[in-house]
Amino acid sequence: MRPPRTPGTPDTDLIVVGGGPAGCAAARMAASVGMRSVLVEPEALCRTLHRIPALDNVLGGHTSGPGLAGTIAAELRSTELCRLALGRYATEVRAHDDRVTVTLYTGLRLTAPHTVVATGTGPRRPRDVPWITAPVGPALPALWQADATEAEGRTLLVLGGDRPLGTFLRAHPATGTRLLAAYPEADDYKTEEIRHDPRVVLLPVRHLTLHPPAARLLDRSGGHRTVTADAVFLNLGNTPAAPPGDLVRDASGHCPPAAQHPRVLVAGDLRSACFQRVMTAFGSGTEAALRAYYSARDLPDENTP
Structure with a gap:
């Protein structure tokens, strides 16, 4: 005792x-x-x-x-x-x-x-990273919060290339969801496992200005483009x-x-x-x-x- x-x-x-x-x-x-x-x-x-x-x-x-x-x-x-x-x-x-x-x-x-x-x-928020400019407003959900059933057949804009991208795709191998993944150079190595998945469109950027559900991208070559999605999710690490x-x-x-x-x-x-x-x-x-x-x-x- x-x-x-x-x-x-x-x-x-x-x-x-x-x-x-x-x-x-x-x-x-x-x-x-x-x-x-x-x-x-x-x-x-x-x-x-x-x-x-x-x-x-x-x-x-x-x-x-x-x-x-x-x-x-x-x-x-x-x-x-x-x-x-x-x-x-x-x-x-x-x-x-x-x-x-x-x-x-x-x-x-x-x-x-x-x-x-x-x-x-x-979790990091857009205000925590220098490559995103986002309006002040309701907090955006993280990718792990995405409901696969609700996302079926939709296009999701994912901010950041962190590994939950691969987790989402492995968990839902038959999903028809399309993921637009915008990410900075620091995340390049994280995207290797999903680089050839046809459900993912990789968008390497210098900067992104968010206007949900759209975003204005400055790509690595200095060009601008606008992308639009059905919903926006965070994946910033x-x-x-x-x-x-x-x-x-x-x-x-x-x-x-x-x-x-x-x-x-x-x-x-x-x-x-x-x-x-x-x-x-x-x-x-x-x-x-x-x-x-x-x-x-x-x-x-x-x-x-």
């Missing part, structure tokens, strides 16, 4: 901020080595997986995001050493010499020897969603793990734009929890001098 908690005793062994694949993997691994954790998540566990109708790069036989999310949530809810704090979000993460303090929006402060921050990313406090950010807003305080471990999409995949999220969350375990017991890991 653990001794009773005193004012100087941490609330738990590990605080996990973020309940996506990386955060859930961290909490599950922590429990497997006997560490207690508190997982803080403002919405549902693995909520972003529900936006991925088709999966083709995860182990375990899951082919849809909602199916995988359900499996992860059920397993974590049965993990006795993990306490779920759902419907709550962190407003600050502070690292000290002997512990980390995570402050919740209610003002409650949680303490632990280490924290894993896996808050992922949030994501921006890091790190909580305020002592996290160290790079120029893009991501939080490189090696730059953080030793008691703050970063996992999942928050680390870098280069490794934003479900499988890499699982691995990074698991690794972060093990690093906390080794550190708490003064055990060396492979990167310890």
